[in-house]
Amino acid sequence: MKYSNRVTAMQSSPIRKLVPYALDAKARGIKVYHLNIGQPDIKTPKGFFDAVKNFDSNVLEYAVSNGIPELIKALQDYYTTYDMHFDSDDILITNGGSEALLFTMMAICDPGDNLLVPEPFYTNYNGFSQCVNVEVSPITTKAEDGFHLPPKEKICSLINPKTKGILLSNPGNPTGTVYTKEEVSMIAQIAIENNLWIIADEVYREFVYDGLDYTSFGNLKEVEDRVVIIDSVSKRYSACGARIGSLACKNKTLIAQILKLCQGRLCVATLEQIGSVQLYKTPVSYFKEVNEEYKHRRDVLYNELMKVDGVVCEKPTGAFYIVAKLPVENAEDFVIWMLKEFSKDNETVMACPAEGFYSTPGLGRNEIRLAYILNESDLYKAATLLKEGLEQYLLLPANSKVSPVEA
Structure with a gap:
């Protein structure tokens, strides 16, 4: 049978494709500390579960396509705390941030168009764009620069007649980089001068450390008609x-176009929306506690990484990820080796190779992404195991290492 070029061209998720190696290690009785995926162990606020449990109706009906009014109002109130003021018809509820991204791409791009995206980037940007035949044009950033943006001239040189927008996450996944006010303003000016959309993936907005100021694209009046907040x-x-995700934009024509896509998929799950209304009523103290916890976890992981000679990594200032350049030729080889060959006291670590977070061939081959989402005790064990494993791996003769092709 023949399959579409669209689906065969899509890459497998670098976050999940090595899961079989982890499953095999577990089958051998080895405990695997997962630093490969952003699944936090922080408790979900109880209000979500209470709202779902207390739901009382004889029929679980379709919700309206744009999202239930209570959740949209909760989002409006949430944005107000960041001095962003949206009308109720500026917001659409989506099936996760993923659908918000996909629908936005479909609404602003035709097949063959492209979006500028700082790399490394959230790997699903590639997957979503490939689904709708849109190209990712990478803006390359470097570990040595803390993955901050290059000068305006460099970014502008990448724009062509098929460029429809700039997509970026702030704080960044996978880098943990928080863009400065000057960088945000630079992107805004580029968008105005070249008539581009800005797709601002801000799902990690609360996770900013070290007293840094955070600037949302939603706070820039001059681009409010071209910014889509994910x-x-x-x-x-x-x-x-x-x-449960959402998109917000003051360009009501764009919202009307995306609403047609929302209507085509009918609605977002009713019970999850009801629960999420309560999430947006969570006290601000929750974020203060969570923020301090993640900052502490970052320091634990970063400090252990920096004990290994040859590791290049700027301390991230947001989200809960670290991208580290390792003194190895192939980071995927190292990740597989950690799962197949290395253990201490029947424990090992799973990291995520970073090559799949790049669009430029060859970049990220010697980098890994780590998510500091475990409790302090487990994270310290994982960080120590990772350090010791890397030290052992570096002592191996080259011909004894397992290549991903052979594995």
Whole structure:
């Protein structure tokens, strides 16, 4: 049977494709510490579960396509705390931030168009764009620069007649980089001068450390007609399984176009929306506690990484990820080796090779992404195991290492 070029061209998720190696290690009785995926162990606020349990109706009906009014109002109130003021018809509820991204791409791009995206980037940007025959044009950033943006001239040189927008996450996944006010303003000016959309993936907005100021694209009046804010409850409230996302934009014509896509998929799950209303009523103190916890976890993992000679990594200032350049030729080889060959006291670590977070061939081959989402005790064990495993791996003769092709 023949399959579409669209689906065969899609890459497998670098976050999940090595899962069989982890399953095999577990079958051999080895405990695997998962630093490969952003699944927090922070407790989901109880209000979500209470709202679902207390739901009382004889029929579980379709919700309206744009989202239930109570959840849209909760989002309006949430944005107000960031001095962003949206009308109720500026917001659409989606099946996770993923659908918000996909629908936005479909609404602003035709097949063959492209979006500028700083790399490394959330790997599903590639998957979503390939689904709708849109190209990712990478803006390359470097570990040595803390993955901050290059000068305006460099970014502008990448724009062509098929460029429809700039897509970026802030704080960044996988880098943990928080863009400065100057960088945000630079992107805004580029968008105005070249008539581009800005797709601002801000799902990690609360996770900013070290007293840094955070600037949302939603705070820039001059680009409010071209900014689409992507959000989600997944990481903000440790509710990944709820699959509740949203998009917000003051360009009502764009919202009307995306609403047609929302109507085509009927609605977002009713019960998850009801639960998420309560998530957005969670006290601000929740974020303060969670923020301090993640900052502490970041320091534990970063400090252990920096004990290994040859590791290049700027301390991230947001989200809960670290991208580290390792003194190895192939990071995927190292990750597989950690799962197949290395253990201490029947424990090992699973990291995520970073090559799949790049669009430029060859980049990220010697980098890994780590998610500091475990409790302090487990994270310290995982960080120590990773350090010791890397030290052992570096002592191996080259011909004894397992290549991903052979594995």
